[in-house]
Amino acid sequence: MSTMKERILDAHHKHPTMRPKELASKYGFSLNYTRKVLYNQRIGVAPLKSIDKNPHSLPNKVYRAIKNRRCDLIQLANRFNVTPAKIEEAIEELKNSHRCVDNFEDGTVQMASTSPFDPNEEKVVINTLGSGESEFCVGFLSDMHIGSKYERLDVLDDIYDRYEKAGVENVYVSGNWIDGEKIFNKYDIYVYGIEAQVNNFIKKYPQRKNMKSFFISGDDHEGWYVQREHINVGKYMEMKAREAGRKDLFDLGYMEANIVYEKELGKSIIRIAHPGAGSSYAHSYKSQKYVESLQGGEKPDIVCFGHYHKFNYAYPREVHMVQPGCVQDQTPFMRKKNLEAHVGGCIIWIKQNQFGIFTSVRVEWMPYYDKKFYTYYWDKKTDTGDFQVN
Numbered sequence: 409m410s411t412m413k414e415r416i417l418d419a420h421h422k423h424p425t426m427r428p429k430e431l432a433s434k435y436g437f438s439l440n441y442t443r444k445v446l447y448n449q450r451i452g453v454a455p456l457k458s459i460d461k462n463p464h465s466l467p468n469k470v471y472r473a474i475k476n477r478r479c480d481l482i483q484l485a486n487r488f489n490v491t492p493a494k495i496e497e498a499i500e501e502l503k504n505s506h507r508c509v510d511n512f513e514d515g516t517v518q519m520a521s522t523s524p525f526d527p528n529e530e531k532v533v534i535n536t537l538g539s540g541e542s543e544f545c546v547g548f549l550s551d552m553h554i555g556s557k558y559e560r561l562d563v564l565d566d567i568y569d570r571y572e573k574a575g576v577e578n579v580y581v582s583g584n585w586i587d588g589e590k591i592f593n594k595y596d597i598y599v600y601g602i603e604a605q606v607n608n609f610i611k612k613y614p615q616r617k618n619m620k621s622f623f624i625s626g627d628d629h630e631g632w633y634v635q636r637e638h639i640n641v642g643k644y645m646e647m648k649a650r651e652a653g654r655k656d657l658f659d660l661g662y663m664e665a666n667i668v669y670e671k672e673l674g675k676s677i678i679r680i681a682h683p684g685a686g687s688s689y690a691h692s693y694k695s696q697k698y699v700e701s702l703q704g705g706e707k708p709d710i711v712c713f714g715h716y717h718k719f720n721y722a723y724p725r726e727v728h729m730v731q732p733g734c735v736q737d738q739t740p741f742m743r744k745k746n747l748e749a750h751v752g753g754c755i756i757w758i759k760q761n762q763f764g765i766f767t768s769v770r771v772e773w774m775p776y777y778d779k780k781f782y783t784y785y786w787d788k789k790t791d792t793g794d795f796q797v798n
Contacts (some may be wrong), residue, residue, distance in 0.1 A: 412437070416445045443591070466490065467498045471507065471519065475638070478516040506640040506647065519638040532622065532660070533668045534578070541761045542671075543768075546678070547571045547579035548754040550714030551734035553629065554609045555599045556587040558737040560751060561612055563776045567735070567753040568614035570774060574755055577619060580667065582714030582732070583626030583682030585609060585645075590632055596739060602633050606645050610652050622658045624665050626682035626715060634662070666708060674764025679708035682715050686745070691720045695731055699724045709766050710756070717742070719750040721771045728769045730754060751776045 419435050420426070432439040469488055473479055481492040488495070499517060503509055508520035549567065553559055571579060586605045587597050599608045613621070625631055625642040633641045642659035649657040660667075660680070667678045683698055695713045702725070710728040717734035733750040742749060752775040759768035 412441065413445050416442055466494060467501045467505075470495060470498045471502055471638075474509075474517055475519045478512065478518040480514075480516045506644045508634060508638045508640050521635045521638065532665075533670060535670050539672060539762060541759055541767065543757065543759045545574055545576055545755050545757045547576045548582070548680075548712045548730055548732040548756055549579060549735060550582035550682075550712070550732050551584040551717055551736055552581075553584055553587040553734075553736040554612055555597050555605045556593075556736060556739070557596055557598055558739050559587075560735045560737060560776070563751055563753075564735045565614050566776075567774060568616055568619070571619065571755065572616045576755060578667075579619065579621040580678065580680045580712055581621060581623045582680045582712050583624050583663075584629045584714060585613075585623050585625075586630045588629035588632040592741075596741075602637065602639060602641065602644070603648075606641075606648050607652075609645065610649050610654060610657070613657065615654065615656055620656050620658060622660050622665075622667070622680075624660045624680050624682055624714075625662050627663055627684055628715075631662070669758075669760060669764070669766075671760055671764040672762050674762075676710075676760065676764050676766045677708040678710045678712070680712045680714075683713065684715070686747075691716070691718045691731070692722045692729070695720065695729050696722060696724050699727045699729055702727075710758075710769065712754075717747070717749045719752060719754075719773050719775070721773075728766075728771075730756065730771055733773070733775070 415435070416431070416437055419431055419437075423431060423434075426434070428443045429439060431437065432442040466488065470484060473484060473487065481495045484495045485492045499509060510518050510520040512518070547567075549564075552564055554561075568579075586609050587593060588605070589597065589600065597605075599605050623642060623645070625634070627635075630641045630645075633639050642661060646657060646659040649655075663683075664679060664681045667680070669676050669678065681698070683694065685694065694716060695711070698713070699707070699711065707725060707727055710730065713729070713731045716731055717736070718731050719733040720729070720731040722729045732754040733752040735751065735753065736749065737751065738747070738749040752773060754774065755772040757768075757770040757772065758766055761767050
């Protein structure tokens with residue numbers, strides 16, 4: 409006799425587009441249990457190779473113990489009948505495996521649901537060569553949501569071609585580089601589990617000679633793995649990229665990062681950020697309020713905003729404020745909310761004098777709106793998992 413779980417999965421196999429509430433009503437299942445079974449089925453997290461897969465290993469035992477509550481080392485040592493030093497080793501192994509662990513001042517530890525960040529930390533320092541005024545260009549991108557059925561790999565590849573022709577050496581990406589997994593986007597994605605999503609991202613993300621791409625992670629989409637599985641997803645992506653032989657992909661942290669451009673007598677700061685909340689009626693409003701909220705003395709010179717899927721350039725409080733659009737078509741969620749998607753990316757042309765001041769900033773917006781780009785043939789899935797676009 410089949411179990412309730414098996415019956416639910418069998419019913420889901422027969423009706424893959426039916427929502428949990430409809431499925432439970434049709435077959436007389438418990439709604440809460442149906443949701444739980446389908447959620448775990450579609451959003452099961454693949455084990456990380458860098459973590460011991462043995463469920464009875466000490467790191468995994470400690471992980472389960474501190475996942476939802478704070479414990480001190482003595483409590484954990486007594487619980488697992490080991491020395492406190494062994495508990496410390498297990499916690500270090502979790503951290504080395506890119507799990508997020510909070511260490512509190514009272515000596516307790518707990519798995520973190522976010523990656524800590526310092527918005528004033530200087531993540532990358534770049535020395536612009538030459539004396540006097542120099543000119544350079546950088547690429548700005550955001551929200552490619554790779555792993556989504558609405559990803560625009562054709563646009564992404566073409567943008568990198570244009571970056572290469574322009575002489576771009578550094579590309580900055582303001583979050584949502586993968587689509588992540590939640591119960592409400594499970595029908596919008598074609599790859600499941602953090603390991604599969606990250607591997608898919610590394611495989612499909614463009615690579616060009618002498619070009620580096622720097623990423624922050626948003627608090628949503630890839631950030632859902634941080635909140636739910638306590639994984640530092642950006643560091644995990646960088647580790648997997650190195651294992652795959654890619655040395656052009658770099659993690660800059662969570663939600664915000666500062667890139668410093670230095671000259672002989674001074675410096676300027678480019679910040680990439682992935683704020684929260686939804687879009688507003690005026691495209692510039694949310695990013696403008698971000699700049700207005702900054703305290704004096706901590707303003708960057710340029711901010712590249714992700715999250716809103718819009719293109720916009722403005723100059724509030726003497727800060728160059730750029731939204732570089734997105735590299736994803738309008739999703740059903742966005743249509744439901746009456747939100748448009750500005751598909752494309754930016755090149756920022758910058759002149760910097762010997763005092764480090766950005767004396768000229770020019771934003772080049774590259775939009776994509778050829779209708780042929782929007783024609784998908786999902787039934788023509790290849791053996792490699794790619795989708796052909798005619």
